[in-house]
Amino acid sequence: MTPVHFSFTSTFILGLMGLAFHRTHLLSALLCLEGMMLSLFIALSLWTLQLEATAYSAAPMLLLAFSACEASVGLALLVATARTHGTDHLQSLNLLQC
Amino acid sequence: MNPYVLTIFLLSLGLGTTLTFASSHWLLAWMGLEINTLAIIPLMAQQHHPRAVEATTKYFLTQATAAAVILFATTLNAWSTGEWAIHQMSSPATITIIMLALSLKLGLAPTHFWLPEVLQGLNLTTGLILSTWQKLAPFALLLQISPALNSHLLITIGLLSTFVGGWGGLNQTQLRKILAYSSIAHLGWMVMIVKFAPSLTLLSLLIYILMTTTAFLTFKTLSSTTMNILATSWTKTPVITALAALALLSLGGLPPLTGFMPKWLILQELVKQQLPLLATLAALSALLSLYFYLRLCYAMALTSSPNTLTALLPWRLTQNTNPLLLSATSMFSLMLLPLTPTIMTLLTY
Numbered sequence: 001m002t003p004v005h006f007s008f009t010s011t012f013i014l015g016l017m018g019l020a021f022h023r024t025h026l027l028s029a030l031l032c033l034e035g036m037m038l039s040l041f042i043a044l045s046l047w048t049l050q051l052e053a054t055a056y057s058a059a060p061m062l063l064l065a066f067s068a069c070e071a072s073v074g075l076a077l078l079v080a081t082a083r084t085h086g087t088d089h090l091q092s093l094n095l096l097q098c
Numbered sequence: 099m100n101p102y103v104l105t106i107f108l109l110s111l112g113l114g115t116t117l118t119f120a121s122s123h124w125l126l127a128w129m130g131l132e133i134n135t136l137a138i139i140p141l142m143a144q145q146h147h148p149r150a151v152e153a154t155t156k157y158f159l160t161q162a163t164a165a166a167v168i169l170f171a172t173t174l175n176a177w178s179t180g181e182w183a184i185h186q187m188s189s190p191a192t193i194t195i196i197m198l199a200l201s202l203k204l205g206l207a208p209t210h211f212w213l214p215e216v217l218q219g220l221n222l223t224t225g226l227i228l229s230t231w232q233k234l235a236p237f238a239l240l241l242q243i244s245p246a247l248n249s250h251l252l253i254t255i256g257l258l259s260t261f262v263g264g265w266g267g268l269n270q271t272q273l274r275k276i277l278a279y280s281s282i283a284h285l286g287w288m289v290m291i292v293k294f295a296p297s298l299t300l301l302s303l304l305i306y307i308l309m310t311t312t313a314f315l316t317f318k319t320l321s322s323t324t325m326n327i328l329a330t331s332w333t334k335t336p337v338i339t340a341l342a343a344l345a346l347l348s349l350g351g352l353p354p355l356t357g358f359m360p361k362w363l364i365l366q367e368l369v370k371q372q373l374p375l376l377a378t379l380a381a382l383s384a385l386l387s388l389y390f391y392l393r394l395c396y397a398m399a400l401t402s403s404p405n406t407l408t409a410l411l412p413w414r415l416t417q418n419t420n421p422l423l424l425s426a427t428s429m430f431s432l433m434l435l436p437l438t439p440t441i442m443t444l445l446t447y
Contacts, residue, residue, distance in 0.1 A: 074162070080151045
């Protein structure tokens with residue numbers, strides 16, 4: 001495992017663990033998701049650079065575009081949650097469980 | 099919602115699934131999944147209701163996580179083997195991670211907790227889309243990677259899903275949660291068999307979609323979301339109520355109805371693969387599901403609720419909805435069993 005390989009893998013796994021276990025604020029969950037997507041962006045762009053695969057040079061940009069859309073949807077949901085629940089605590093999202 | 103905007107969202111919903119179907123490259127498949135998720139979110143949150151928003155938030159977090167994990171596993175695979183094609187996955191670790199992410203996306207057993215809550219927060223039309231159309235794209239990926247998957251993992255996930263689906267539904271009175279648990283149990287049957295006979299998985303998925311469409315459209319016609327409302331539905335639409343009881347028994351898998359077909363063929367295939375214990379456990383777990391379908395039928399067809407006379411004999415208004423889809427899917431979910439050989443011939447490849 002090369003250092004590059006190790007660094008993006010550990011970044012992704014840290015983001016995933018943060019998303020899964022640190023469940024206080026919705027905003028921090030969205031930040032963890034964004035961190036995961038950025039680690040994937042780094043992985044893809046380094047893969048393209050290392051293999052000099054010109055055909056794949058658009059792939060990181062596509063990934064970044066999709067992750068930006070995803071982040072904007074997440075922020076819209078953050079606003080919607082703040083308007084309906086009054087807070088962004090994930091603990092307060094408890095209307096549906098029974 | 100504005101019809102133009104609604105058209106755009108529905109078209110992108112179709113585009114996402116089609117893109118995943120058509121792709122042989124993991125990045126494109128991931129884009130299809132993302133488009134799918136992003137397109138259904140405005141449909142889910144179109145009523146600015148606290149429960150709808152909460153369900154949308156939960157759905158978004160799970161689906162985005164699952165899609166990111168799928169892309170992570172494929173990127174790892176590309177770093178180690180340089181391969182992006184869906185068919186040629188060889189590394190077992192990658193395939194296992196992808197399978198777990200797909201089971202999070204589909205709502206299979208260890209990662210199923212979001213599905214009942216999300217379905218409970220939606221209206222019945224969006225719930226129908228969520229439990230039928232949204233399952234297709236992950237299943238297309240699952241069928242493509244299934245030859246390389248570990249059969250022990252699949253059997254564990256499948257058996258756990260059927261039991262959790264049965265047990266979870268036992269204590270519910272909300273129809274949408276019952277349908278969510280029924281979805282978990284049915285998907286468990288499909289995942290159990292995907293390694294041995296992919297054509298049977300396709301068959302089960304097709305028939306599950308038909309039966310779930312029937313159930314959701316019936317509940318939409320009766321505008322019922324709890325069991326209590328079902329108890330007086332015979333006064334409004336007697337024929338639909340009678341057919342709905344049969345459709346629920348078909349979901350449970352009773353013999354003369356369509357729902358028996360996938361269960362029968364799956365059990366036969368499991369016995370053929372020298373797994374009689376697994377077949378027995380799966381058949382026993384179907385009893386758990388059958389219990390809550392039977393309870394729904396009991397509330398619908400076998401009891402008359404103690405209401406006043408005016409509540410029991412309301413004026414029947416003509417329905418303005420087009421009954422074509424409901425009648426077609428009801429007939430399919432009740433009477434397809436004699437066509438088993440034809441359907442199997444169509445789906446075997």
